[in-house]
Amino acid sequence: xxxxxxxxxxxxxxxxxxxxxxxxxxxxxxxxxxxxxxxxxxxxxxxxxxxxxxxxxxxxxxxxxxxxxxxxxxxxxxxxxxxxxxxxxxxxxxxxxxxxxxxxxxxxxxxxxxxxxxxxxxxxxxxxxxxxxxxxxxxxxxxxxxxxxxxxxxxxxxxxxxxxxxxxxxxxxxxxxxxxxxxxxxxxxxxxxxxxxxxxxxxxxxxxxxxxxxxxxxxxxxxxxxxxxxxxxxxxxxxxxxxxxxxxxxxxxxxxxxxxxxxxxxxxxxxxxxxxxxxxxxxxxxxxxxxxxxxxxxxxxxxxxxxxxxxxxxxxxxxxxxxxxxxxxxxxxxxxxxxxxxxxxxxxxxxxxxxxxxxxxxxxxxxxxxxxxxxxxxxxxxxxxxxxxxxxxxxxxxxxxxxxxxxxxxxxxxxxxxxxxxxxxxxxxxxxxxxxxxxxxxxxxxxxxxxxxxxxxxxxxxxxxxxxxxxxxxxxxxxxxxxxxxxxxxxxxxxxxxxxxxxxxxxxxxxxxxxxxxxxxxxxxxxxxxxxxxxxxxxxxxxxxxxxxxxxxxxxxxxxxxxxxxxxxxxxxxxxxxxxxxxxxxx
Amino acid sequence: xxxxxxxxxxxxxxxxxxxxxxxxxxxxxxxxxxxxxxxxxxxxxxxxxxxxxxxxxxxxxxxxxxxxxxxxxxxxxxxxxxxxxxxxxxxxxxxxxxxxxxx
Numbered sequence: 001x002x003x004x005x006x007x008x009x010x011x012x013x014x015x016x017x018x019x020x021x022x023x024x025x026x027x028x029x030x031x032x033x034x035x036x037x038x039x040x041x042x043x044x045x046x047x048x049x050x051x052x053x054x055x056x057x058x059x060x061x062x063x064x065x066x067x068x069x070x071x072x073x074x075x076x077x078x079x080x081x082x083x084x085x086x087x088x089x090x091x092x093x094x095x096x097x098x099x100x101x102x103x104x105x106x107x108x109x110x111x112x113x114x115x116x117x118x119x120x121x122x123x124x125x126x127x128x129x130x131x132x133x134x135x136x137x138x139x140x141x142x143x144x145x146x147x148x149x150x151x152x153x154x155x156x157x158x159x160x161x162x163x164x165x166x167x168x169x170x171x172x173x174x175x176x177x178x179x180x181x182x183x184x185x186x187x188x189x190x191x192x193x194x195x196x197x198x199x200x201x202x203x204x205x206x207x208x209x210x211x212x213x214x215x216x217x218x219x220x221x222x223x224x225x226x227x228x229x230x231x232x233x234x235x236x237x238x239x240x241x242x243x244x245x246x247x248x249x250x251x252x253x254x255x256x257x258x259x260x261x262x263x264x265x266x267x268x269x270x271x272x273x274x275x276x277x278x279x280x281x282x283x284x285x286x287x288x289x290x291x292x293x294x295x296x297x298x299x300x301x302x303x304x305x306x307x308x309x310x311x312x313x314x315x316x317x318x319x320x321x322x323x324x325x326x327x328x329x330x331x332x333x334x335x336x337x338x339x340x341x342x343x344x345x346x347x348x349x350x351x352x353x354x355x356x357x358x359x360x361x362x363x364x365x366x367x368x369x370x371x372x373x374x375x376x377x378x379x380x381x382x383x384x385x386x387x388x389x390x391x392x393x394x395x396x397x398x399x400x401x402x403x404x405x406x407x408x409x410x411x412x413x414x415x416x417x418x419x420x421x422x423x424x425x426x427x428x429x430x431x432x433x434x435x436x437x438x439x440x441x442x443x444x445x446x447x448x449x450x451x452x453x454x455x456x457x458x459x460x461x462x463x464x465x466x467x468x469x470x471x472x473x474x475x476x477x478x479x480x481x482x483x484x485x486x487x488x489x490x491x492x493x494x495x496x497x498x499x500x501x502x503x504x505x506x507x508x509x510x511x512x513x514x515x516x517x518x519x520x521x522x523x524x525x526x527x528x529x530x531x532x533x534x535x536x537x538x539x540x541x542x543x544x545x546x547x548x549x550x551x552x553x554x555x556x557x558x559x560x561x562x563x564x565x566x567x568x569x570x571x572x573x574x575x576x577x578x579x580x581x582x583x584x585x586x587x
Numbered sequence: 588x589x590x591x592x593x594x595x596x597x598x599x600x601x602x603x604x605x606x607x608x609x610x611x612x613x614x615x616x617x618x619x620x621x622x623x624x625x626x627x628x629x630x631x632x633x634x635x636x637x638x639x640x641x642x643x644x645x646x647x648x649x650x651x652x653x654x655x656x657x658x659x660x661x662x663x664x665x666x667x668x669x670x671x672x673x674x675x676x677x678x679x680x681x682x683x684x685x686x687x688x689x690x
Contacts, residue, residue, distance in 0.1 A: 560686075561685075561686035561687065562682060562686060563617075563620065563682040563685065564611075564612050564613065564614075564615070564620075564682055567611045567612045567620075568612050571608065571611075571612065
């Protein structure tokens with residue numbers, strides 16, 4: 001009976017801690033930072049402890065609105081438990097890293113109390129989202145992470161670009177949030193208020209279609225898939241630890257997690273998995289192409305996240321929940337590692353342009369090694385975590401018979417090798433432009449080492465992970481997959497060929513760093529133009545927004561601003577209402 | 588319903604309401620507009636009392652009217668405070684002074 005208090009604590013310790021940190025704004029920086037780190041590490045410990053008490057059924061914590069039968073249920077199964085554990089543990093590493101990283105921002109007068117409070121709230125909301133079984137609770141946590149991401153992306157609020165990026169992230173993901181609201185309300189109309197209820201229920205066809213569409217839209221928005229991916233590259237205006245938090249531990253995982261959670265209910269709809277497959281595959285390729293052409297280090301990593309999330313979405317479409325979620329774990333670890341290593345390199349080099357950062361790795365061996373491990377995991381070199389999850393994922397897609405999506409994903413895999421090595425070669429190798437670059441503060445270096453160790457080893461946990469998933473979700477048809485069997489999967493022919501190609505290509509690129517400098521889209525070329533303009537999606541959205549603005553200006557003419565005219569309108573409305581009531585009474 | 592007292596009261600209420608409405612939609616001085624609004628409210632309270640009398644439930648009507656009066660006091664207080672601001676900002680006290688919301 002320990003699971004429920006543990007889960008409730010994991011959700012509310014960081015949320016209450018966020019309040020405490022915000023309230024301690026006037027206390028000394030040391031005290032505030034101490035509270036933040038303490039709360040974050042406690043959360044990490046709690047979220048990892050939760051993994052030991054996974055169970056296969058939801059539990060009711062309380063009832064929110066008795067009259068409407070709205071419960072507050074939690075569900076501590078492996079699917080949500082691991083997402084929560086990632087949010088808690090990677091989140092704690094980010095908080096520790098931030099202490100030294102954000103010193104300069106604090107000196108410039110940005111409020112660190114607000115920063116720490118928002119980060120903790122972000123972590124708490126993500127844990128809540130992962131463990132919630134009630135749709136309403138899920139929706140509230142979903143909106144909370146949207147709010148936190150907005151405020152953190154726009155954290156450097158004196159920079160107009162940061163403010164714009166924050167607004168853009170908020171506005172674009174809002175489209176998806178509306179989808180989720182529609183889905184929740186549609187399900188509520190059928191008396192379904194929990195995910196568990198959704199899995200068990202037989203729904204009328206139209207409600208099911210509406211809910212499936214809403215969930216799809218929500219996930220595409222939050223997980224930055226085509227065509228709603230446009231906010232993610234711009235979100236790079238955020239402080240780098242926040243980027244790590246958004247890309248690895250929290251925000252973007254929510255969409256994929258929602259898809260995996262609802263897959264049993266919508267998986268047999270036909271169009272639903274098919275659209276996931278194609279949206280995911282398209283995002284995987286598009287993100288990888290953009291990452292290959294991008295010159296801003298953080299935007300390379302942002303496009304890479306879009307690409308990796310595409311893999312996971314496609315896997316859910318192929319029905320491979322295990323592979324999709326295992327890749328989510330791998331991505332969370334190696335992407336956090338890449339972002340935090342990139343943050344240290346950016347601070348040392350003083351720029352984010354990969355061509356101007358050249359050779360920054362000379363004086364920072366720990367950071368270079370950490371970034372190299374991250375790249376190896378991302379491109380899928382054996383036996384880093386990306387190798388296991390990517391092979392499982394590709395194997396599941398081809399076994400499902402989805403040849404088209406499989407080919408697209410292979411293209412994306414090879415492009416990943418290209419941009420991964422290009423980034424490493426450009427930034428960390430070659431003659432140093434900033435010879436005095438040194439490894440960061442020890443507290444930051446420790447975080448990098450921990451994450452690098454995790455990236456190298458977490459792939460070997462496929463056995464226990466798959467078993468936890470199979471045991472706590474007996475209805476999903478997930479089979480335990482011991483490490484040896486997983487290894488055999490990677491040796492089967494289509495995936496083995498891909499792995500060999502990845503290894504060969506990696507060796508070639510690592511041996512010839514000069515190639516990386518040649519991949520630079522010339523100004524005015526089609527590729528540079530397409531990547532620079534976000535493949536035209538931004539322009540389309542701006543054109544649409546202009547239309548709405550023009551319509552608003554047209555409607556505005558009816559507003560005279562004259563009090564008397566407004567009063568007449570008011571009276572007329574009352575008369576119409578009264579007449580309607582009278583007619584209703586007579587008829 | 589044949590009680591002439593009730594009819595008289597309702598007639599007076601209607602007259603007050605019409606007078607207030609006229610001031611609200613046709614006058615330009617903001618004080619007059621506010622007075623019109625208040626007179627409309629008085630018409631409404633009077634009709635409430637008449638209805639209470641006619642239905643033999645005067646106590647309930649009076650209770651409602653007391654609440655209405657209390658709320659109206661607050662409304663007037665806020666409205667007058669706003670008018671003072673309008674006078675200071677716009678330099679005049681008529682509806683032309685507050686046309687900033689025009690499209």
